[in-house]
Amino acid sequence: LIVNAVPMQSKPGVADQVLLVLHDITEHKRNEERQKEFLANVSHELRTPLSIFRGYVETLLNGSSALAPEEVQRVLKILRRHSLRLSKLVNDLLTLSALEPDRMSLERSPVSLPHFLRRIESDLRQPLQEKRIGIEIDLPQNLPKIDADPFRLEQVFYNLVENAIQYSEPGSPIRIRARPEGNLVSIQVIDQGVGISPRDLPHVFERFYRVDKTRSREAGGTGLGLSIVQRIVDLHHGRVQIASEPGKGTTVTVLLPAWSATLPAGASAGQRT
Numbered sequence: 001l002i003v004n005a006v007p008m009q010s011k012p013g014v015a016d017q018v019l020l021v022l023h024d025i026t027e028h029k030r031n032e033e034r035q036k037e038f039l040a041n042v043s044h045e046l047r048t049p050l051s052i053f054r055g056y057v058e059t060l061l062n063g064s065s066a067l068a069p070e071e072v073q074r075v076l077k078i079l080r081r082h083s084l085r086l087s088k089l090v091n092d093l094l095t096l097s098a099l100e101p102d103r104m105s106l107e108r109s110p111v112s113l114p115h116f117l118r119r120i121e122s123d124l125r126q127p128l129q130e131k132r133i134g135i136e137i138d139l140p141q142n143l144p145k146i147d148a149d150p151f152r153l154e155q156v157f158y159n160l161v162e163n164a165i166q167y168s169e170p171g172s173p174i175r176i177r178a179r180p181e182g183n184l185v186s187i188q189v190i191d192q193g194v195g196i197s198p199r200d201l202p203h204v205f206e207r208f209y210r211v212d213k214t215r216s217r218e219a220g221g222t223g224l225g226l227s228i229v230q231r232i233v234d235l236h237h238g239r240v241q242i243a244s245e246p247g248k249g250t251t252v253t254v255l256l257p258a259w260s261a262t263l264p265a266g267a268s269a270g271q272r273t
């Protein structure tokens with residue numbers, strides 16, 4: 001709390017009153033703290049792969065003549081993996097910053113889910129095939145289109161399906177199920193993977209929160225995927241929920257407005273907010 005005291009005069013020359021102005025800066029302080037913590041996290045996340053990088057480069061420099069070609073190959077592959085992770089981290093950070101509400105404008109249009117989800121599946125063909133994971137897409141005939149920015153929506157479902165792949169055993173199936181729900185459409189990404197403990201579950205939407213840092217890092221995770229999902233869904237005035245049982249699997253439910261539900265007669269997509 002900041003208190004400013006200003007002397008006041010009821011008669012000229014007689015300062016017989018004091019005006020007290022109280023500023024509650026709790027929220028301001030909290031934002032500052034959050035910002036500091038975020039920067040500390042970013043630095044840590046950048047420093048870790050860079051120091052691993054430097055270590056391996058030293059190994060190559062000092063011992064390149066003595067190292068077997070397979071060993072050199074192995075080190076180069078590690079370096080490639082860490083450089084990919086670093087660029088993913090930078091991309092995720094840029095995405096988060098572009099999603100700040102004051103900078104963000106959504107370009108909404110009617111999105112047809114059957115077509116959209118098949119495209120996501122085909123874009124993720126490589127990681128799906130690598131783990132022999134199939135996606136079952138379960139949609140009813142009469143599903144309304146959704147009112148969303150297709151580019152941002154892609155980011156949501158890439159993140160969710162990539163997580164489902166990443167945290168599932170090879171061969172374990174993924175299901176995407178959508179149903180109309182009042183003026184909304186509910187879309188669920190359901191996996192039968194490792195699941196998340198009740199202790200960690202409330203935190204997974206926080207930036208940089210990872211249940212198993214090593215596993216996530218090894219797999220190229222940044223801990224930013226679900227915060228990006230949350231931010232994008234919020235911007236659409238939708239909701240995202242997660243349910244999980246360790247050892248059984250995880251279901252992420254995204255609720256987004258159906259197209260016809262929010263379109264006033266005669267309005268064009270550009271008029272939406």
Ligand code: ADP
Pocket residue numbers: 159163164167191193194195196204209210211212216217220221222223224225226227250
């Ligand atoms: P990451 O880049 O680490 O995947 P996310 O923000 O996408 O970051 O997810 C945060 C954490 O939540 C992950 O590190 C993981 O521990 C957990 N998580 C997310 N999705 C799943 C899932 N489908 N199954 C199990 N754990 C998950």
